[in-house]
Amino acid sequence: MQMLNWVDWTVLAITLVAIVAYGTLQTRGSKNVKDYLRGGNTSKWWTIGLSVMATQASAITFLSTPGQAFNDGMGFVQFYFGLPIAMIVICLVFIPLYHRLKVYTAYEFLENRFDLKTRTLAAILFLIQRGLAAGITIFAPAIILSVVLGWDLLTLNIAIGLLVIIYTVSGGTRAVNVTQKHQMVVIFIGMLVAFFIIVSKLPEDITFTKALEIAGASGKMEVLDFSFSLDNRYTFWSGIIGGTFLMLSYFGTDQSQVQRYLSGKSVREMQLGLIFNGLLKIPMQFFILLVGVMVFVFYQFNEAPVNFNPTATEMMLQSDYAEDYKKLQEEQSQIFRDKQKIIEAYNTSGKPETAAFITAANAANDDIRKEARVLIDKASLKMDMKIESNDKDYVFIHFILNNLPRGLIGLLLAVILSAAMSSTASELNALGSTTTMDLYKRNVSEKTEQQMVKTSRWFTFLWGIIAIGVACIANLFENLIQLVNIIGSIFYGNILGIFLLAFFFKFVKGNAVFIAALITQVLIIALYFLNEYEYINLPFLWLNFVGCTIVICIACLLQSLLKNEKPTAT
Structure with a gap:
């Protein structure tokens, strides 16, 4: 590199x-809030x-x-x-x-x-x-x-x-x-x-x-x-x-x-x-x-590395798994050469059945990359080094x-x-x-x-x-952009629900919203980890909708039980 x-x-x-x-x-010296x-x-x-x-x-x-x-x-x-x-x-x-x-x-x-x-x-x-x-x-x-x-x-x-x-x-x-x-x-x-x-x-x-x-x-x-x-x-x-x-x-x-x-x-x-x-x-x-x-x-058209993280590749070639890693590199090179012939045939004929061979070749290449990540994880654990095997964030750089x-x-x-x-x-x-x-x-x-x-x-x-x-x-994480969105999704639905209650549910007061928000945040964190450990199937993006819905429902229910609460300023 x-x-x-x-x-x-x-x-x-x-x-x-x-x-x-x-x-x-241009903006130095702000004098007031x-x-x-x-x-x-x-x-x-x-x-x-x-x-x-x-x-x-x-x-x-x-x-x-x-x-x-x-x-x-x-x-x-x-x-x-x-x-x-x-x-x-x-x-x-x-x-x-x-x-x-x-x-x-x-x-x-x-x-x-x-x-x-x-x-x-x-x-x-x-x-x-x-x-x-x-x-x-x-x-x-x-x-x-x-x-x-x-x-x-x-x-x-x-x-x-x-x-x-x-x-x-x-x-x-x-x-x-x-x-x-x-x-x-x-x-x-x-x-x-x-x-x-x-x-x-x-x-x-x-x-x-x-x-x-x-x-x-x-x-x-x-x-x-x-x-x-x-x-x-x-x-x-x-x-x-x-x-x-x-x-x-x-x-x-x-x-x-x-x-x-x-x-x-x-x-x-x-x-x-x-x-x-x-x-x-x-x-x-x-x-x-x-x-x-x-x-x-x-x-x-240009051969890619088995793993785009250069630090991981350097470590693997010096580890006890070097021969296994080199074997994966050779297998990927062979897949690349075969794929060149398939793509050339596809460009010439344009037949849909040829496209299926391209998909199969890329799937085989993905399997090689997955095996490489497993080896990198094994090597980093054995060498007591934190080397990231997931290379999505290294592709563009x-x-x-x-x-x-x-x-x-x-x-x-x-x-x-x-x-x-x-x-x-x-x-x-x-x-x-x-x-x-x-x-x-x-x-x-x-x-x-x-x-x-x-x-x-x-x-x-x-x-x-x-x-x-x-x-x-x-x-x-799996991918940095997903990590940021996951963190946001754990909190955003709850916060949005609080604001929607303020805008559109005038009968709901402070105590009900506060208690509902605390309960909802605990539930959303629990749902996220249940999904991570595959007890449920709820992609993180849906946590925004679920969190917003839960806090609104709980707040409305609690308010019906807190009818004597004094009204707050609007």
């Missing part, structure tokens, strides 16, 4: 330093839209999504089908209410509607899940640089985390918004360049249309799945139902997103920003998945480092690191503001504006340190 040269380092360094410096210099936490309410709709997209599109998106498509195809895009529905609901219900109440955080509304303990509970649930997610968004790019530089993950986690802390603590919400706008420009340019480079590196007789046919023959272009089977994690129905509830909670109640559009100049600017995000997000995810599919097609020209490698790394910085900055900004406004301010005597800004800076810094700590102890 080739290392970076001075051209790549120059492109990478100039891009990242320019973004951080610009965000810090409104400026620091809501950006002075000066953001235009395009800034809001790009900032919202950048918050969601972390390094995990550009690191894991191509690997997801490489392994499983385009079906993951169904996860986002509920996004436009959620955007419409939020624009009509959430935004006008937040703007009218002039809240700094989404959870302030819950105290007005219910009581302080319900506000505090919702804020704490947010802090837990978003604090974990912030650590993962730091961990993702650290994986990349550990491969590129050969540095240990601990050093990289600390370095990346501190870089983000600098401009987030310095400039607050406006610094995050300003930098994210430029980061998204870098991201769009980088991914477009990567796509055209991949297509250009295919054999001369393989056009883009032919590449799509080969991907389709391999089962990678199956976008829609209308089955009702819970065995399929991503279907049209899970995306429309579970995805809608997840996106409603994420964009409507998660402070890392709410804070992005609360900085808007007006309700109209906020709404236009979210509609912009809703229209662009699905095509963007489709395109990123298509990049992963094109990487898959590329490796139909392996392609970048081995196939892109000098300079473009630095640009693509800048894309992934920019995404990491933008998403992590949003999360730290939201964690700091939620801790300040929902926990600290409600439990201390009145402070001046300057003291509140200072306190918010310190809480943002503290959450940055906590996120670095989480990153340092994180390990790869």
